Amino acid sequence: MLDFFSHIRDDLRVVEQEIAKVVQSRDSLLTQTSMHLLNAGGKRLRPAFALLAGRFYDCDKERLLPLAVALELIHMASLVHDDVVDASMTRRGIPTVKANWGNGISMHTGDYLFAKSLVLISTYKDPFIARVLADTSVKMCEGEIHQISTAYSANQTWRDYFYRIKRKTALLIAASCQLGAVAAGAPENEHRRLGRFGHHLGMAFQITDDILDMVADQRELGKPIGGDLRQGILTMPVIYSLEKSSQRERLRELVEIRDKTEAQVVEAIEIIKEAGGIHYAVAASQKYIAKAKKNLNQLPDRPVKEIFRQIADFVGIRRF
Amino acid sequence: MLDFFSHIRDDLRVVEQEIAKVVQSRDSLLTQTSMHLLNAGGKRLRPAFALLAGRFYDCDKERLLPLAVALELIHMASLVHDDVVDASMTRRGIPTVKANWGNGISMHTGDYLFAKSLVLISTYKDPFIARVLADTSVKMCEGEIHQISTAYSANQTWRDYFYRIKRKTALLIAASCQLGAVAAGAPENEHRRLGRFGHHLGMAFQITDDILDMVADQRELGKPIGGDLRQGILTMPVIYSLEKSSQRERLRELVEIRDKTEAQVVEAIEIIKEAGGIHYAVAASQKYIAKAKKNLNQLPDRPVKEIFRQIADFVGIRRF
Secondary structure, three states, X not given: OOHHHHHXXXXXXXXXXXXXXXXXXXXXXXXXXXXXXXXXXXXXXXXXXXHHHHOOOOOOHHHHHHHHHHHHHHHHHHHHHHHHHHOOOEEOOEEOHHHHHOXXXXXXXXXXXXXXXXXXXXXXXXXXXXXXXXXXXXXXXXXXXHHHHOOOOOOOOHHXXXXXXXXXHHHXXXXXXXXXXXXXXXXHHHHHHHHHHHHHHHXXXXXXXXXXXXXXXXXXXXXXXXXXXXXXXXXXXXXXXXXXXXXXXXXXXXXXXXXXXXXXXXXXXXXXXXXXXXXXXXXHHHHHHHHHHHHXXXXXXXXXXXXXXXXXXXXXXXXX | OOHHHHHHHHHHHHHHHHHHHHOOOOOHHHHHHHHHHHHOOOOOHHHHHHHHHHOOOOOOHHHHHHHHHHHHHXXXXXXXXXXXXXXXOEEOOEEOHHHHHOHHHHHHHXXXXXXXXXXXXXXXXXXXXXXXXXXHHHHHHHHHHHHHHOOOOOOOOHHHHHHHHHHHHHXXXXXXXXXXXXXXXXXXXXXXXXXXXXXXXXXXXXXHHHHHHHHOOHHHHOOOOOHHHHOOOOOHHHHHHHHHOOOHHHHHHHHHOOOOOHHHHHHHHHHHHHHOHHHHHHHHHHHHHHHHHHHHHOOOOOHHHHHHHHHHHHHHHOOO
């Protein structure tokens, strides 16, 4: 577990047990596929953010639990569905549900996890929580479809990029922070502030993900380097380099090849590094982190504020 | 439109317009795939049931609209996702989303329609509606997974069959009837009664579907005959015949063949007809219709009761 999560270690353990309990089905295959996914691990960032956001307020932990579990289920559902489209065979170092059971089972497992999250969310009387998560889910789909329909196209704009990463990543992290506060009874101006904190943190998180996909240690990352390029996903370092690199014509060619050889992936990454695409993305991520911290500063002074500050710092320097 | 829906013709037209409005996305591809599905038509049974159930009570039609639209979106979402698994290339006589745009886009279109339904449901203050639909969605996934994991297996029991059709079809029709009443402010004993009516009607509906898949006119059905057998789905006439037919060993062999020839499909249907599998299923469907009507009788006397009675009769004799 990440160090700064030690403060909520016990709560996260309860979340973990609760997910395992919630996904049990009368259908043994569904239990099996869900548990496969659960056992693959993960940082449980979204539950952690919700639990920590709740710490700004005095509230019974029990109130946060269904939300925390639901957030992870939504995230897990989106991962299984991504794997169907991506044709990924491993995630977090182990075979995907798709690799073991095929497309149909993967899709329905995702649907199942998502539906289970709704059961949990429906236990909250305040319809605001359901409303935010419904909107977020709609936009997450828009992000995924946008990613598919723009794949391998070197004509993407910055606007396309920001549209996509906001939907793919930032919105659910924003919702995690905001709704943790909502469930804990936060006043509106404060839960909105936590939502903005989460949004900026989420943008930084996705940009860092994009960077790691090009520079990380494959073992630490748990998947092959250059995956985004192979799938035709244009990330920040790529879009920057398509504008600025002296070899941008060659990069454009490489980006648009559908079945890239290993050598072509390496060549593309070299061009991007040389153009300063990685540095540019690191700086952009840092800017988002600064914005996140600015929002954090305006929240009530509680011990949890320091933990969130450490998390923000970590997102900028993480290596996996 | 079906005759007995003429009483709610205007309301159904509003539902249709509202679906078209709701699925509009900033992403033009999503709008396009959703509209493709919407334009393929459909009986809009679930919205109709919700609207009719609401007619038992004096309520503003506006209150029922989000629910009616949401029910159709959930149904449409499940159809697109079914097509991904079934490898179906046509539905309702036109190419499926999958055939035109591929698995990834189909899956995300389904996710999108489902998420849009949640946005609508979250406008209701009473969390009961969200709770029933969340439970229903979980069970619909269980039904789908069960169908995949038992495909082509001749060792299925009656229990498997009823487990599956309840989840695949009856629960959402039950929810449509019950929640239409809930949204209209019905007392608990009455909305539960409408739910039971819908459940029995839904079971009859699915059994009739199973029958039509073997005996219908292909043009009226809008898809090839014997589709269930081809996909390895064992329906009531099959399960009955596997028990009672003198040629049950041959039928067992045929059922388990994964790539059946046209001649094998025809042979299986002949064995089933000869064993009385179709007659048995017709009788079973009639029994459910009788149960549905029994529940209907105990509801308050309103003009809509007669319409629901006609619908129940129609489900037993429909040819498409």
